[in-house]
Amino acid sequence: MSPLLEVRGIGKTYGSVIALRDVSTAVNAGEVTCVLGDNGAGKSTLIKVLAGVHRHDTGEFLVDGSPVRFSSPREALDRGIATVYQDLAVVPLMSVWRNFFLGSEPTVGFGPFRFLDRRRGRRVTRTALAELGIDLRDVEQPVGTLSGGERQCVAIARAVHFGAKVLILDEPTAALGVKQAGLVLKYVAQARDRGLGVVLITHNPHHAYPVGDRFLLLKRGRALGTYEKSQISLEELTRQMAGGAELEALAHELRGVSG
Amino acid sequence: MTPVTTAPAADERLRSARLLDRLVLRPEIGALLGALAVFAFFSVVTERFLSTGGVATWLDDASTLGIMAVAVALLMIGGEFDLSAGVMTASTALVTAILATRLGWNVWLALLASLVFALAVGALNGWLVLRTGLPSFIVTLGTFLALQGLNLGITRLVTGTVQVSGMRSADGYSSAGFLFASTFTFGGTAFYVSIVWWVLVTALAAVVLLRTRFGNWIFAVGGSPVSSRAVGVPVTRTKILLFMTTAGAAWLVGSINILRFTSVQANQGIGLEFQFIIAAVIGGCLLTGGFGSAIGAAIGALIFGMARQGIVYANWNSDWFQLFLGVMLLAAVLVNNALRRRAERVRR
Numbered sequence: 218m219s220p221l222l223e224v225r226g227i228g229k230t231y232g233s234v235i236a237l238r239d240v241s242t243a244v245n246a247g248e249v250t251c252v253l254g255d256n257g258a259g260k261s262t263l264i265k266v267l268a269g270v271h272r273h274d275t276g277e278f279l280v281d282g283s284p285v286r287f288s289s290p291r292e293a294l295d296r297g298i299a300t301v302y303q304d305l306a307v308v309p310l311m312s313v314w315r316n317f318f319l320g321s322e323p324t325v326g327f328g329p330f331r332f333l334d335r336r337r338g339r340r341v342t343r344t345a346l347a348e349l350g351i352d353l354r355d356v357e358q359p360v361g362t363l364s365g366g367e368r369q370c371v372a373i374a375r376a377v378h379f380g381a382k383v384l385i386l387d388e389p390t391a392a393l394g395v396k397q398a399g400l401v402l403k404y405v406a407q408a409r410d411r412g413l414g415v416v417l418i419t420h421n422p423h424h425a426y427p428v429g430d431r432f433l434l435l436k437r438g439r440a441l442g443t444y445e446k447s448q449i450s451l452e453e454l455t456r457q458m459a460g461g462a463e464l465e466a467l468a469h470e471l472r473g474v475s476g
Numbered sequence: 477m478t479p480v481t482t483a484p485a486a487d488e489r490l491r492s493a494r495l496l497d498r499l500v501l502r503p504e505i506g507a508l509l510g511a512l513a514v515f516a517f518f519s520v521v522t523e524r525f526l527s528t529g530g531v532a533t534w535l536d537d538a539s540t541l542g543i544m545a546v547a548v549a550l551l552m553i554g555g556e557f558d559l560s561a562g563v564m565t566a567s568t569a570l571v572t573a574i575l576a577t578r579l580g581w582n583v584w585l586a587l588l589a590s591l592v593f594a595l596a597v598g599a600l601n602g603w604l605v606l607r608t609g610l611p612s613f614i615v616t617l618g619t620f621l622a623l624q625g626l627n628l629g630i631t632r633l634v635t636g637t638v639q640v641s642g643m644r645s646a647d648g649y650s651s652a653g654f655l656f657a658s659t660f661t662f663g664g665t666a667f668y669v670s671i672v673w674w675v676l677v678t679a680l681a682a683v684v685l686l687r688t689r690f691g692n693w694i695f696a697v698g699g700s701p702v703s704s705r706a707v708g709v710p711v712t713r714t715k716i717l718l719f720m721t722t723a724g725a726a727w728l729v730g731s732i733n734i735l736r737f738t739s740v741q742a743n744q745g746i747g748l749e750f751q752f753i754i755a756a757v758i759g760g761c762l763l764t765g766g767f768g769s770a771i772g773a774a775i776g777a778l779i780f781g782m783a784r785q786g787i788v789y790a791n792w793n794s795d796w797f798q799l800f801l802g803v804m805l806l807a808a809v810l811v812n813n814a815l816r817r818r819a820e821r822v823r824r
Contacts, residue, residue: 290705290708291708302706307703308695308696308700308703309699310766310767310816311695311766315696319693319696319703319707320708320709321707322692324688331688331689332683332687333687335687362818
C-alpha cells in the first residue's frame with residue numbers, strides 16, 4: 218500500500234535562497250509524522266509545499282502514489298490534505314459553529330433563496346466536537362472567547378469532519394501552556410486513531426515524541442535524518458534537535474567563559 | 477456541608493452572566509438604547525416631534541442616509557471603507573440627469589446607464605484595493621476626489637453651470653418618479669417612498685448578513701482575511717461585491733434625489749461619506765471590520781434623523797447637532813471597543 222503522502226528528494230528555492238533541499242519522507246494512514254527543526258530549518262517551506270501554498274522546484278510529491286503539483290490550497294484540500302495553521306486557523310469574532318463551517322456552509326432552499334442551515338450547523342458542530350472529546354456548552358460563543366488549545370481543537374475537528382485524510386498541523390502547541398498543549402496532543406492522537414495521516418510540525422521534541430511514529434529532522438533546509446520511533450529515543454531526538462555536537466561545543470565554550 | 481450548598485448558587489450566577497454576555501454581544505443593542513433615549517428626549521421637549529408630520533420628516537431625513545449607512549456597514553464589516561460613497565450619490569444623479577435632459581434618453585434607460593456606471597466604479601474601487609493591497613481609506617479617497625472633479629468638470633462642460641435640471645420634462649419621469657420619489661398617505665400624512673426603500677434595503681441586508689453564506693463570508697473577510705482565504709472563502713470576490721453594493725446603494729439614493737428634486741448640484745454629496753460611516757459605527761460596526769449589524773446601521777441613521785430634526789423642532793441652533801454627533805460617536809466607539817475586547821478576549 219502506498220503512503221497517503223510522500224515526498225522524494227523535494228526542494229524549493231526562493232530566488233537565490235535555497236529554502237529546502239533533497240528532503241524525503243512519508244505519511245501513512247493512522248500514523249503521525251513529526252517534522253522537527255529550529256527556526257529557519259525549512260519546516261514552513263515544507264508544509265507550504267504540502268498544503269499547496271507553494272510549488273516544489275525539484276523532487277517528487279506523491280499523493281496516494283501519484284505525483285501532484287498543487288496550484289492552490291483549495292486543490293490540496295480537495296485531495297484531502299487539510300492544514301491547520303498556528304495563528305490563522307479561525308476568525309476570532311465569529312461564533313464557533315460559523316467558524317466550523319466557514320467556506321463550506323450548509324444551506325437549505327434553492328436559487329436566490331438559499332439560506333444558512335443554522336440548526337444543522339450548530340448540531341453538527343456540537344457532535345463533531347464531541348466526537349473528538351471536546352465539550353463546548355455553547356457553539357454560538359465567539360471563537361475568541363475559547364482558550365488557545367480549544368481553538369486549535371475546533372480547527373482540527375473541522376478538518377476531520379470535512380473528510381481530511383491528511384492533517385497538517387503547523388506548530389499547534391507553540392503558543393500554549395503545558396496543560397493546553399497536552400490537550401491538543403490528545404486530539405492529535407484521537408485524529409490519528411481515526412485513521413488520518415498527521416503531519417505535526419514542532420520544535421519541541423517533548424511534544425513530538427509521545428504522539429509521533431516517524432520523525433523528520435530538518436536543519437538549514439536539509440534533512441538531518443528520518444527515524445522510526447523504534448530507532449530513536451527521546452534523549453537522542455532532543456540531542457539531535459538541539460544541534461548535537463554543536464551544543465556540546467557550546468557547553469564547553471560556556472564552561473570556558475565561566476571558568 | 478458548606479461547599480455542597482454554595483455549588484449550585486455559583487452555577488446559577490454563571491448562567492445569568494452568560495445570558496448577559498449573549499445580549500451584550502448583539503452589536504445593535506447600544507444603538508437601540510441610544511435611539512430610545514433620543515426619541516424619548518425629543519418627544520418630551522418638543523410637540524411637533526411626535527406629530528405624524530414630524531415623524532414623516534425625521535423618517536425621511538433618516539431614510540436616504542439609512543440606505544447608505546446599511547450598505548457602508550456591510551462594507552465595514554467586510555473590513556473596508558468607501559469614502560467615495562457620498563460623492564457617488566451625486567455622480568449617479570448627474571449621469572442620470574445629463575443623459576435624460578441633454579441627450580433626451582428615456583429616464584429608465586438613463587437610470588440603467590447610471591447603475592452600470594456606479595457598479596463599474598464600485599468594482600474599480602474594490603479591484604484597486606485588493607490588487608494593490610493598499611488601505612481602502614486611501615484608494616477610495618482617490619476615487620472620491622476624482623469623482624468630485626468629474627462631477628464639476630463634466631457638468632460645467634455640458635451645461636455651462638454647476639447644476640443639471642429639467643428632469644420633469646424627460647420621458648418616463650412620472651413612472652420612474654413613482655417608484656423612487658412618490659409619497660404615500662398614512663394616517664392623513666404624506667410619507668416619502670424612500671422610507672420604504674430604506675426598510676427594504678435594511679431587511680435585505682440583515683437577511684443576507686445573518687442567514688446566507690455570503691453574509692458569513694462578509695464577517696469572515698473582515699474578521700480575518702488570511703484565515704478566510706485558507707479555508708476557501710473567495711476573499712477578493714466578496715470584497716469587490718461589497719464595494720459594488722455600496723456603489724449600488726449610492727445609485728439608489730442618487731436616483732431618489734434626482735427624481736424628487738428634479739435637479740442636482742454638481743457639488744452635492746460631499747461630506748456625506750463620513751455621516752454614513754458615523755451612522756454605521758453608532759450602529760455597532762467596528763472600524764477594524766468583522767463585527768457589526770445592518771439593523772444597527774439603520775438605527776444609527778434613525779438617531780441621526782431624529783436628532784437633526786428634533787433640534788430644529790426644539791428651536792435650537794443647528795450648531796448643537798454637531799456637538800451631539802460628536803458625543804454620540806465617541807460613546808459608540810467606546811461601547812464597541814469594550815464589546816470587541818470581550819469577544820476577542822483570549823484565555824490561554
